Amino acid sequence: MSKQYKLVTCTINGEEKTCMVDVRASLTDMLRGEYGLTSVKTGCEVGECGACAVIIDGECVNSCIYLAIWAEGKHITTIEGLNRPDGSLSDLQQAFVDETAIQCGFCTAGFLMEAECFLEKGKIYTDDELRRLLAGHLCRCTGYDNILRAVRKVMYQRNGLPQPEEAETLIAKHAPEWRK
């Protein structure tokens, strides 16, 4: 085929940017290749693993199955846009560190974008709902529990609510003597 290129202007992490892209490029290709946003991981590239997830106009989508040319006029947020202005970690990022929700880190950016996206709505979700909301991301290291715990912690923090007692504390408090 004859080569096709197109100018794409979009807002990335709050800054308006323009670049010339090959029309066959995915949004992952553009964000990594043109803008050096390497937090957007090239994982499965078929929309299964969620490592490439970014927020487009308030919705979390897999950038690997999204054409770069579709980004025209859109507002895109990647993990680089979550950092505080002084470069320090956001509350959600810090919670991932504190709860050991990271091992190799490949899936982390995707999880953070997804969680950021639904926590924004200011709702309180049950654990089952949180699991469903995070279901589009694969993590082969942590077994998901620590990730869930980190997201839940920030959900309560941001809504100004006390943390619910963890199951372990409850067991310790109410379990019969022989279990302690």
Place this chain on the structure above:
Amino acid sequence: MFDTGMIYEAKSVPEAVQMRLAHPDAVILAGGTDVLIQIRSGKLAGRELISIHGIDALRGVRQEEDGTIVIGSLTTFAHISSSPIIQEHLRVLGEAVSLVGGPQIRAAGTIGGNTCNGVTSADSASTLLAHDAVCELTGPQGARQVPIEQFYLGPGRTDVRPGEIQTAIRIPAASWKGCQGHYIKYGMRGAMEIATIGCSVNVKLTEDRMHLDGVRIAFGVAGPVPMRAHRTEEVMRGAALTAETVRRIGSGVLEEVHPRDSWRAPKDMRLHLCRQMAEDAFVEAVKRSGGEIRE
């Protein structure tokens, strides 16, 4: 980088129709959650694409004066689930599409793509079939309407003719007014899964809520295309809400479905699921309608 030929971007329906006529072999690209994956896998590699992603006029759910619910073909699953019109009148469809893939897929995948790719496992299909939905197809001669049951021609084949694109899915008022439905998806896991069997049932009860005014039962993966159990529906019209009726629905659908063996599940398991899920979805639909199943 995707291995594609030329990509044509339509900004309006007439433009898309022109492109369809000029490039008859090009693949229509909507949300990308199926087509782009098939390009990656090689199945559609090298093909030209007509992207209709930018036709914003095809997004959104609205209601016409006569009550018809019109869903623009590019409306994503996430937007269908969150639409107040759907939540109020067609709750079962919102629930069905909230079972597609995972959150990011539902934020990108469209109902038009879900129906036009012609697969029997589409989570929206059985509920649309169970509500006698109508596909609106727009081509060089203007728009025509096709009942969704006739829209499916065979596995992967739908009645989208040269020069046409699907522009809306319409659910007439008579199809949803007074009806309550339930959709069950059976999969090996709770998310990112393709249905082993999908079953959508909706009922309309008589005024005293003791009998069935009508029941519609639709399946995905119970045949090469999404299908209805018309004979059972016919037989059950007017039946009392009893456990016997539930059993007759279960055994009735077994006469009509014809699932196959596949690596996902053997035929026998699918038959068992068809029966059980039809019964369960029926019971739930009756419950939602304020009815009660008696012995």
